[in-house]
Amino acid sequence: MSFKKVSHVIFDLDGLIIESESIYATVIGEIAAKFGKEYTRDIRLKIMGTPEPVTASTAIKELQLPYTVDQFLEEYLTKAKELLQHPKLMPGAKELIEHLHKHNIPIAVATSSAQDVLDVKIQDHLDLISLFHHVVCGSTDPEVKHGKPAPDIFLVCASRFPDKPHPDECLVLEDAPNGAKGAVAAGMQVILVPDPDVPEEWRKPATLVLNSLKEFKPELFGLPAFD
Numbered sequence: 193m194s195f196k197k198v199s200h201v202i203f204d205l206d207g208l209i210i211e212s213e214s215i216y217a218t219v220i221g222e223i224a225a226k227f228g229k230e231y232t233r234d235i236r237l238k239i240m241g242t243p244e245p246v247t248a249s250t251a252i253k254e255l256q257l258p259y260t261v262d263q264f265l266e267e268y269l270t271k272a273k274e275l276l277q278h279p280k281l282m283p284g285a286k287e288l289i290e291h292l293h294k295h296n297i298p299i300a301v302a303t304s305s306a307q308d309v310l311d312v313k314i315q316d317h318l319d320l321i322s323l324f325h326h327v328v329c330g331s332t333d334p335e336v337k338h339g340k341p342a343p344d345i346f347l348v349c350a351s352r353f354p355d356k357p358h359p360d361e362c363l364v365l366e367d368a369p370n371g372a373k374g375a376v377a378a379g380m381q382v383i384l385v386p387d388p389d390v391p392e393e394w395r396k397p398a399t400l401v402l403n404s405l406k407e408f409k410p411e412l413f414g415l416p417a418f419d
């Protein structure tokens with residue numbers, strides 16, 4: 193299979209750079225359990241990668257929770273911020289970010305997180321995050337009207353590089369099917385690095401699926417190869 197050459201790379205954050213997905217699953221799982229409900233894989237697939245208000249409304253609807261969006265968000269974000277202070281990095285993330293930065297490839301982050309939650313999650317990794325040209329936070333950025341799986345966040349992210357690349361010059365790296373759909377809708381190629389339990393059907397929108405960022409060969413997309 194051949195891929196188109198790109199010049200810019202846009203990274204997702206949760207589940208792609210940092211290992212936060214298991215924590216989000218625990219937080220929503222605990223809220224569900226209080227009401228005798230189970231946060232199943234199928235509900236999680238719908239929620240993963242969405243901005244916080246959509247995470248809240250989807251969880252309330254799918255789990256039939258007796259909460260308003262604001263009540264859910266209050267509990268969800270308080271617990272998430274407690275548990276997300278020291279997330280580990282995903283395998284291969286640091287090496288890839290440093291490699292692309294060293295070769296002057298413009299890189300940025302497009303996360304559905306809110307800015308204040310992002311600040312908590314990245315506090316142990318500020319040196320690494322500083323290598324990105326910019327970070328777009330979908331839940332709080334006024335220019336991002338619709339969250340993933342809409343294309344908005346990726347288009348806004350591309351437009352904030354100084355040379356404003358065309359979508360087909362951007363490669364997106366994502367862990368969530370919602371993110372992969374958004375990237376494709378934006379006209380970008382997308383590599384999906386999914387949780388092992390993401391079913392085949394949900395992987396289909398991706399240009400390429402990898403088990404880990406360690407498997408990524410940048411030269412397939414016209415980017416500098418690892419030495």
Ligand SMILES: O=c1[nH]cc([C@@H]2O[C@H](COP(=O)(O)O)[C@@H](O)[C@H]2O)c(=O)[nH]1
Nearest residue numbers: 205206216217240241242247303304305
């Ligand atoms: O089990 C999960 N619940 C909720 C989320 C939501 O998805 C977003 C992750 O954003 P991204 O992968 O775009 O960084 C977070 O804002 C979080 O609210 C998630 O990832 N996983």
Ligand SMILES: [Mg+2]
Nearest residue numbers: 204206207368
């Ligand atoms: Mg993600």
